[in-house]
Amino acid sequence: MQRELYGEAAEEGFFYPSVTDNYSDVNRVLYCTGKSNDPNERFISEVLNAERSVTALEERAIFEDIVKEVAGEQLDSATIAHVYEEIHHVIESHQDEEEPPKLDYSDVERVLTASGVENVTKEAVERAFETIVDDKNYELKAKSVIPKFTSKSIKIDTKVATITIKAHRI
Structure with a gap:
């Protein structure tokens, strides 16, 4: 049966x-x-x-909004590539640690400055965190904010334009 x-x-x-x-x-x-x-x-x-x-997709959107708020119209494909490269270095440097690396406002300030974004100040990044997430002490998971490099292309929307970059070019 x-x-x-x-x-x-x-x-x-x-x-x-x-x-x-x-x-x-x-x-x-x-x-x-x-x-x-x-x-x-x-x-x-x-x-x-x-x-x-917060989901990884939401964290990526939060990060993009913060970067747009601070960098404004300075964003081009080369700058964005440098931002992702800097974050990738942060992830690699914390690879041996148990906790995944997180980015606070000072880390984001350092990443943007190292990526060639001009006139980045601690106050501007703090203000962007306050505006976007209502908490200047919010920490973003570094792995969540960078795009997956297994996809064919990466799309970034800004107020001025939509930028699509082939992943192998980053």
Whole structure:
């Protein structure tokens, strides 16, 4: 006798137990949805009684907005390539550390200055952080802000133009 079991598709996602140091962590749960960049806010706050973490896509958008706010019209493909190169150096220099590197306003200031953006000041970067994320002490995950270099091209939208760069050119 063969028994068939049918189930409904998950509506809000799946829960997985969190494991820390090879032990189940009863105070944490992994919540996985079909669309990683579109979790159900109400479900997270009311059912899980938690705050939603920022996705990598959202962090990349935050970083781009901060750079646009500080650099303004100085952005061209060469400058953007230098910015990503500087961030890649930050990631490589922290490769041996357990925690992934994060960028605060002073790191972003240093990256922009090293990339050739003119007139970058600590105050301008702090103000951009305040304007975009309402927190000058916010830290961005370095790996989240650089584009994946496995894609064929990278697209950057600015107020003036949309720039598309082939990944191998960066």
